[in-house]
Amino acid sequence: MDIVQKQLKVVRTRLDKYPVFQEVEDKTGAPKEIVALGLAVVLGVAIIFGMGVGSLSSLVGFCYPAFKSFQAIETKHKGDDTQWLVYWVIFAFFSIMETFVDLLLYWIPFYYAFKLAFLLWAMMPQTKGAKYLYDTFLKDLLKKNxxxxxxxxxxxxxxxxxxxxxxxxxxxxxxxxxxxxxxxxxxx
Incomplete structure (x- = not known):
């Protein structure tokens, strides 16, 4: 039980950075770490059972990258511009492919959970998944055609x-x- 308490303290310390969790704790009386874990469980269940996950994956695949693209445009450093341009090329290619095989995707269990994971992998600066896909597959295909x-x-x-x-x-x-x-x- 001490391990759980220690982990909850770590989570609480990290949540202290976000005032919204303190407001929720003040209004509800529920500890902010429990609220955050509850939200994570609800989100996890929604992803697993596919409730609203199509919209969620589209929002995640668009909103965060759009904001980061805006930030990249406003900085003088151009390395992040390339990262987000490559992401948008991959996102567009993926969206077009998804349009053509939409009826088949309906039958794939947990498709939107996989899509969400794919989009996160593609957009995260730590993984640079979009750059990997572009350099490995898409660049040669586009140049050839x-x-x-x-x-x-x-x-x-x-x-x-x-x-x-x-x-x-x-x-x-x-x-x-x-x-x-x-x-x-x-x-x-």
Missing amino acids: ESKIDAALAEAKKHAGAMGSEFASATSEVATAVSAAVKGDKKE
Whole structure:
């Protein structure tokens, strides 16, 4: 039991850095280390049983890296810029892949728990998982297919421009027809 008490004291000392836990302790009367452990258990159960984990993994995969990217942009040191740019390339690639195999992923048990672990591994500066994936797999794939990707993007841009022009023309025609109809109603 002494080991548990010592660990709880360590947790309490670490939680002293976060005023929100002190506020919760003051309002509820529950020790902040117990509140934190309770939150960890609830989060763990949610991850294991998949309740809201899709949203949680998306938030974790986006919010922390977005904030760190903002911080990287605002510093003069450019090493962290590269880390977060590589992360976003991996995140985008992963998101696109996930879109195409979404129906299959539904049947994989604990998929979102694995996704959350993957995203944490990819984003953590200690592991540099995104950089590892980029250097090991993605960089060569992108470099080898760069001309094909550029051609596909140019073609998409051309089609998007044509569609935009058609949409603008159709919108103009509808607006003209509506305006004529409104003017016709006023004359009657």
